[in-house]
Amino acid sequence: MSEGGTEVQDRARATRKVLLESAAHLFVERGYAGTSVNDISDHSGKTSGAIYFHYSSKEKLALAVVRERFATWPQLAAPYAAPGVPPLEKLIVLSFGVARSLSEDVVARAGVRLWAERRGIEATVPTPFGVWVLAATRLLAQARRRGELAEGVEPSATAVTLVCAFFGHCTLTDELPGGHAWGERLDQWWLLMLKSLQRDADPAALLARARARIPVGREDPAPSRT
Structure with missing residues (x-):
């Protein structure tokens, strides 16, 4: 894989990590129903578009949090x-x-x-x-x-x-x-x-x-x- 392709993958992994951890903090504090995609966007500093690009929905992000640990x-x-x-x-x-x-x-x-x-x-x-x-x-x-x-x-x-x-x-x-x-x-x-x-x-x-x-x-x- 090219160096550029590796950098893109590294950035994607870093973004997913930030989104996962931000969502986890909010789910602990507010619960699933009390946390919106906009909340996760604000907490993580990433756009809602980035969230939907990597996880496609709040449900998918929640499932990723559960599976992670x-x-x-x-x-x-x-x-x-x-x-x-x-x-x-x-x-x-x-x-x-x-x-x-x-x-x-x-x-x-x-x-x-x-x-x-x-x-x-x-x-x-x-x-x-x-x-x-x-x-x-x-x-x-x-x-x-x-x-x-x-x-x-x-x-x-x-x-x-x-x-x-x-x-x-x-x-x-x-x-x-x-x-x-x-x-x-x-x-x-x-x-x-x-x-x-x-x-x-x-x-x-x-x-x-x-x-x-x-x-x-x-x-x-x-x-x-x-």
Whole structure:
């Protein structure tokens, strides 16, 4: 491809990024119905024509926001694939990555709000739950093969329960007193869950080992507010 063609593609990617992030900020603050294309244009500094050129409608832009973080979860890849890490530790590390995004990443937060408002959007809004459940099921199945799960813990059914509980926990945490300390609340959640999941339950030790795998300074950051 020519140098000029590369520059055009780079500009297009940069424009889409600005539009996506501006739309996400507004969707978090005002919701889908309360945000117009003109609002996004004003916030982003781009024309409405640019918005329609790249996304064709507000619905398409909203779907792009959901897919960018909330429905595809690129954060799942690294912890899930890490070699030599016990599966229950992987599951905990994975949960902290997702919870961190839900707390501080405006695009992820917008995805949550848009999914909650999906009945008011004239398009099918994707959800992340199939991806989450599949990842959790596989990790729990690995843990069962290693003899680490408590008797009667069935991976697929347990994964659904964990994902539902985890999402509800993350969604409500910011609304509770002290909600910004999401890492501490997630610690408490895992201590409770692991008592039922582990065969030889030692939740504090397992949580400490998993926490040690999270990069320093990334385990409980103060979430940015829009």
